[in-house]
Amino acid sequence: xxxxxxxxxxxxxxxxxxxxxxxxxxxxxxxxxxxxxxxxxxxxxxxxxxxxxxxxxxxxxxxxxxxxxxxxxxxxxxxxxxxxxxxxxxxxxxxxxxxxxxxxxxxxxxxxx
Amino acid sequence: xxxxxxxxxxxxxxxxxxxxxxxxxxxxxxxxxxxxxxxxxxxxxxxxxxxxxxxxxxxxxxxxxxxxxxxxxxxxxxxxxxxxxxxxxxxxxxxxxxxxxxxxxxxxxxx
Numbered sequence: 001x002x003x004x005x006x007x008x009x010x011x012x013x014x015x016x017x018x019x020x021x022x023x024x025x026x027x028x029x030x031x032x033x034x035x036x037x038x039x040x041x042x043x044x045x046x047x048x049x050x051x052x053x054x055x056x057x058x059x060x061x062x063x064x065x066x067x068x069x070x071x072x073x074x075x076x077x078x079x080x081x082x083x084x085x086x087x088x089x090x091x092x093x094x095x096x097x098x099x100x101x102x103x104x105x106x107x108x109x110x111x112x113x
Numbered sequence: 114x115x116x117x118x119x120x121x122x123x124x125x126x127x128x129x130x131x132x133x134x135x136x137x138x139x140x141x142x143x144x145x146x147x148x149x150x151x152x153x154x155x156x157x158x159x160x161x162x163x164x165x166x167x168x169x170x171x172x173x174x175x176x177x178x179x180x181x182x183x184x185x186x187x188x189x190x191x192x193x194x195x196x197x198x199x200x201x202x203x204x205x206x207x208x209x210x211x212x213x214x215x216x217x218x219x220x221x222x223x224x
Contacts, residue, residue, distance in 0.1 A: 040216075102159065103159060105156050
């Protein structure tokens with residue numbers, strides 16, 4: 001069956017620009033997570049949605065980062081005024097319920113020039 | 114969530130069993146042990162998880178010591194496609210369910 005889909009797979013943009021990263025979770029999964037992975041490191045948690053609401057956004061690094069999930073399915077991670085330090089792979093995961101294992105997409109590789 | 118300790122790298126011969134250790138000496142009674150792996154340029158892939166009993170599925174076996182302070186992931190017949198970074202994660206059930214990754218073990222399966 002279809003897994004978690006993330007688009008675009010690669011994004012290159014200039015410092016200061018605005019970017020949106022999209023995540024299509026597995027159909028029927030109520031929980032959705034965003035992580036960020038820098039080179040040589042494990043993924044770091046950013047934000048968790050249960051349905052439409054952000055239940056835990058404690059991992060967002062600052063107020064330039066924002067995420068939405070308006071209909072409880074697709075989610076968009078938004079980054080304003082991008083900085084070179086934002087360059088990383090942004091991973092999305094979903095799970096059927098909060099107690100089930102998370103399944104990851106292959107990520108969006110974001111490069112800020 | 115409890116911290117985990119894994120060796121940074123391991124080698125295994127193709128066709129042999131790969132045994133990946135993980136220490137989690139501060140684990141609490143309600144914390145699960147999860148294993149994920151990440152093949153280059155892909156997202157992490159769920160392998161297996163357990164609370165106190167040993168678990169087995171089509172991918173691997175998970176052996177948890179009686180005191181729950183350590184565990185071993187076993188890939189019974191490693192193939193070249195099993196070369197990946199393997200992450201051992203301890204997670205409290207319920208609440209946010211966020212995963213806290215360390216740097217994992219890079220398993221290199223040799224032909």
